[in-house]
Amino acid sequence: MNTSHCTLLKRVSALVLALACALTFAACAKTEGGAASTAAGTAADGGETVDYGNVTPGVLKIGMEVGYPPMEYLAEDGSTITGFDYELGLEVGKKLGLDVEFVDTAWEAILTSLDSNRYDVVMSSLSITAERQANYNITKPYIANNLVLVTVSGSGIDSTESLAGKRVATQTETTADDYMNELIDGGLNLAGYNVYEKVINCFDELKLNRIDAVMVDKVVALYYLANYSELEVVWESDTPEPLGMGLKKGNDVLTAAIENAVDELYAEGTIAAIANKYFGSDITAGVRK
Amino acid sequence: MFESILHGLRQIAGWIIPLAQAAEVTLALSVISVVIGIIGGVFIALGRISRGKILKRICGAYIFVFRGTPLLMQLFFLWTALPLAIPALTMQNRFLAAVIAFSLNSAAYQAEIIRAAIQSIDPGQMEAAKSLGLTYSQAMRLIIFPQSIKRLVPPIGNEFIMVLKDTSLVQMISLVDLMKKTNQIQSSAATALVYLPSAVMYLIFTGVFTWLFNRLEKHHARYE
Structure with missing residues (x-):
């Protein structure tokens, strides 16, 4: 009983070791491939x-x-x-x-x-x-580029003023984030303001109805609009960015x-x-x- | 030199309140999740050591899944992936979602802590209890559990401190905890000095809870 247990342990260890070697080798091979592609x-x-x-x-x-x-x-x-x-x-x-x-x-x-x-x-x-x-x-x-507001179609939001009492999301540390903070400091009363690490998180939250609008770069908004038919751009900033x-x-x-x-x-x-x-x-x- | 130190201290003083407010999220989330995790952990541990084959399998699978995937993934799954697939499961409360994810995760770890503690009690204790006519549940409640608590406290204290630090993951679902607030202040004040009061706060929390868990351990040592 004890010996068979021991053999099993040895076999498993050998397998793990082999797997580790294979992975290391694969990683090395990949680095070479990567270097080749940068030469392009x-x-x-x-x-x-x-x-x-x-x-x-x-x-x-x-x-x-x-x-x-x-x-x-x-x-x-x-x-x-x-x-x-x-x-x-x-x-x-x-x-x-x-x-x-x-x-x-x-x-x-x-x-x-x-x-x-x-x-x-x-x-x-x-x-x-x-x-x-x-x-x-x-x-x-x-x-x-400039900043735009994206909402689900028919939200009734058509300006930054109409964001009062609504929930807004931006990507953290972006100019959209700065702009929202300026509006909030200027007296805009939101029901919620959330920042995310990735811009996709903002659009997911919009789809899940956890927020009402996303303030984002126009270049990105156009891309997501092309992919999600239920979204629309309702406002665009006057100042080019x-x-x-x-x-x-x-x-x-x-x-x-x-x-x-x-x-x-x-x-x-x-x-x-x-x-x-x-x-x-x-x-x-x-x-x- | 003196001027700049004074300026730094004044800056730190101004950050204490926003940091403390964000720390409420950190503290509340860790305490609630660990407490729910202990309760859940007890049941899962009992399931793991029970005679019922199916129950044992289910509890084993639970632990396998929740210990075997990153907490961040579980948090994202619950908050974003699940509601995108099944809209009826959309939660609106970020804190509640974080509590659920952290509790489910913590329960898996604590189940293993509790199982180990229970199984470390001499089997003779259970046999003696049964020979005195106690039922399985009576023996567990009155004999085995009280003795295992002393052995539970140190690893659960450890788990608590791990959870306290893991709470910084909640910024991924846009919940502002102590870590996120620290980052926000760092970027708005354009100085990394804010890490100092923030680190001190974390150390105070872990220090206080380490002390509490030590007291608890000594208190339960009387069963030995």
Whole structure:
């Protein structure tokens, strides 16, 4: 009895060990595959790479919060990054002659991670604000955007004033969150105000009738509207809130190089093509001045 | 130097009330969930050591599922996935949803603590009780349980402290606890100094409860 028990234990241990080895091996193999895919961004001419003072020499590391469709999100397989910012990032990398690596980051830490050198640039639907410009190098706008209110059709909400007594959700630490806080400080009385880590949570809550409206970037609202027919945009802010890229304060060489690259891509029509692919129209027209 | 310390202290003083309000959620959620978890845990433990084969299986499966999946997943499942699939199960009260998820999870862990404590009591105690004419439930209530309490207290104290810290997960369903409030203050005040009073608050809570559980353990040591 005791010996058979012992053998069983040995067999199980061996199995666990074998499984662990297999997993480690699979993980290693995957890393190699990943490295190969980043090489796609290398300059076509294969010439010398220029040193822009990147976090990792020769690589343009791009920080983004993957989970903000259609700007940056995972394709349906759940592992491939796609989206407007993703494709633009690859094009910028090509222009600069750098490999491109995308770093998925929690939204709350997206700018502070620039300071801790986790990546070179944030391309993650970053709205240009005075506060962000004061603390980071923010590029010129590359896509038009403003805040909108999304509700279930027929909600009766048609302005920020009519939000009184209603329940509103936003993604935490976004300009939508800031704007709602301004309204609340200005005397708007909500029945509830909830912030979430991911923008999808806001739309789930809307569908579950736990909230009445979502304040969100227009670029994202359009995507969800296309997927959920019961939702509608009921209000749009007057002030445009275009998106830019963020770099560490004082990282001027790379900032200038990226500005140049985006200007060229804009003039060539590459950006318009990407915009048409994701939004069905060129919402970047006239934004780059 | 002196000026900046003074400024820091003044900032901290201003944060105490909002932090304390958020800490109410943290404390209430942990206390309620652990208490419900103990009650649920007793029944699941008794089911696990019962003679009934089906009951034993069901209780074993419960523990397997709730210990074997992340608490965050259980919380999301209850709050978002379940109501999206079955709209009738949509809850509106975030705190209630958190209490349910944490209690269900804690019950699984505490069932194992309680089962181990009961089974650690010498089987001779049960035999002696039965030979005196006590029924199974009488023997459990009057003989076995009182003796196992002393052995229960330290691991349950441990479980309580784990739950207290795990409550920071509730920010995922937009409930503002001590951790979320700390993050919010950090971003609005643009300083990480807020971690100091927040950490002190957590330490006060765990300190007070550690002391309470030590007292409880000593109190129940009299059965030895």
